[in-house]
Amino acid sequence: MPKSPFLLKVCGLCEEENLLAVAGLRPDFVGFIFHPASARYAGGRLRTTAVRALPANIRPVGVFVNESTASVLATAHSFGLHAVQLHGQETPAQCAELRAAGLLVIKAFSIGEELDQEKLRPYAGVCDYFLFDTQGRQPGGNGQVFDWELLRGYSLGVPYFLAGGLAPEHAEQLQRLRLPGLVGLDLNSRFETSPGLKSPELLQNFFAVLRPSL
Numbered sequence: 467m468p469k470s471p472f473l474l475k476v477c478g479l480c481e482e483e484n485l486l487a488v489a490g491l492r493p494d495f496v497g498f499i500f501h502p503a504s505a506r507y508a509g510g511r512l513r514t515t516a517v518r519a520l521p522a523n524i525r526p527v528g529v530f531v532n533e534s535t536a537s538v539l540a541t542a543h544s545f546g547l548h549a550v551q552l553h554g555q556e557t558p559a560q561c562a563e564l565r566a567a568g569l570l571v572i573k574a575f576s577i578g579e580e581l582d583q584e585k586l587r588p589y590a591g592v593c594d595y596f597l598f599d600t601q602g603r604q605p606g607g608n609g610q611v612f613d614w615e616l617l618r619g620y621s622l623g624v625p626y627f628l629a630g631g632l633a634p635e636h637a638e639q640l641q642r643l644r645l646p647g648l649v650g651l652d653l654n655s656r657f658e659t660s661p662g663l664k665s666p667e668l669l670q671n672f673f674a675v676l677r678p679s680l
């Protein structure tokens with residue numbers, strides 16, 4: 467079986483022991499939610515040193531919703547974040563500011579019944595990655611899948627992560643999935659035993675399918 471080309475990101479970690487267990491699986495990115503309303507809110511629960519101690523090949527990503535640039539940068543500096551994932555109505559100008567500050571910028575977009583590429587176009591030159599998530603009641607972490615075929619016509623050239631309800635039972639389908647621009651998978655609520663607590667077993671099984679040669 468060919469090795470999956472996908473970057474793997476595990477998001478919504480907020481307990482140190484759990485972070486260590488997940489880091490042992492060697493995801494490419496781990497995500498920490500800095501949106502106070504989230505059940506996965508990492509602020510005040512995770513020591514900055516625990517995030518800073520991650521191996522260099524596991525990149526820490528901070529997830530924010532409509533925070534000011536100053537606030538994002540303050541959190542990024544204290545936790546040593548490599549990347550920021552923006553889940554609100556952040557503007558292209560704010561993405562450019564954060565990128566100029568040395569952060570890798572992932573801009574999330576909620577997908578409903580269609581993919582409106584014209585809304586994405588202004589972000590194309592100022593983001594490193596897009597992330598396509600399912601439109602729902604919350605700004606993220608809704609645990610629901612959208613129709614991935616909507617991405618078949620994606621043509622903007624910015625590489626993206628697929629997110630939104632990705633679950634253990636999708637492993638084989640995702641392993642075979644090829645869509646223009648798709649480079650990564652973001653795993654969150656469907657891999658939890660309770661909000662914010664990831665199941666290392668579920669993740670390990672998923673990784674075994676996606677990375678069969680490792």
Ligand SMILES: O=C(O)c1ccccc1N[C@@H]1O[C@H](COP(=O)(O)O)[C@@H](O)[C@H]1O
Nearest residue numbers: 477504606607608609629630631654655
């Ligand atoms: O997980 C959250 O609580 C969250 C809150 C606010 C913004 C983003 C959040 N999570 C991100 O949502 C997507 C999809 O998650 P799920 O698989 O549907 O649970 C993912 O990118 C998370 O990083």
